[in-house]
Amino acid sequence: MEAETSLFDCRMCGHCCEGKGGIVVSPADLTRLAACLRVSPATAARDYCENSGGKLKIRTGDDGYCLFFRSGRGCLVHDGKPAICRAWPFFRGNLEDPLSLEMAKEFCPGIEPAADHATFSDAGRRYLRENGLLASNSQCEANALILK
Numbered sequence: 404m405e406a407e408t409s410l411f412d413c414r415m416c417g418h419c420c421e422g423k424g425g426i427v428v429s430p431a432d433l434t435r436l437a438a439c440l441r442v443s444p445a446t447a448a449r450d451y452c453e454n455s456g457g458k459l460k461i462r463t464g465d466d467g468y469c470l471f472f473r474s475g476r477g478c479l480v481h482d483g484k485p486a487i488c489r490a491w492p493f494f495r496g497n498l499e500d501p502l503s504l505e506m507a508k509e510f511c512p513g514i515e516p517a518a519d520h521a522t523f524s525d526a527g528r529r530y531l532r533e534n535g536l537l538a539s540n541s542q543c544e545a546n547a548l549i550l551k
């Protein structure tokens with residue numbers, strides 16, 4: 404989508420794949436991830452996920468990165484990655500709060516530095532809607548994808 408790609412172009416730096424406990428795996432995500440890995444959902448959950456903060460999340464390796472991240476190659480499960488990964492940088496905080504977007508720009512070199520908040524917010528909401536990435540169940544889906 405033209406508006407979105409002019410606002411965001413991933414540079415594969417891996418910053419967003421580092422850190423513990425942020426990659427929520429919803430039931431729909433688990434089905435997609437398991438199909439990508441060619442294992443059962445139960446096996447994918449057992450071998451690659453953990454329960455944290457009441458939700459299923461992808462585990463982090465000893466290097467501090469998501470188990471599926473490889474330096475120089477990026478995400479090993481690109482087609483099966485969870486909605487939260489597919490949605491970045493269009494998270495609720497960045498869509499609702501200009502300061503949050505400015506901080507995200509410093510963290511993520513893929514976000515167009517000149518993007519203004521209103522344009523980013525409109526395009527991001529459309530991107531989430533058109534790609535089926537909006538969530539509604541705070542029990543098992545990522546809060547960042549639940550818009551007010």
Ligand code: SF4
Pocket residue numbers: 412413414415416417418419420491510511512513514
């Ligand atoms: S931090 Fe941004 S540019 Fe880097 S891998 Fe993540 S989305 Fe891509």
Ligand code: SF4
Pocket residue numbers: 419420421426461469470471472473477478479480481484485488
């Ligand atoms: S699933 Fe892929 S995109 Fe998501 S955090 Fe892991 S390596 Fe990064």
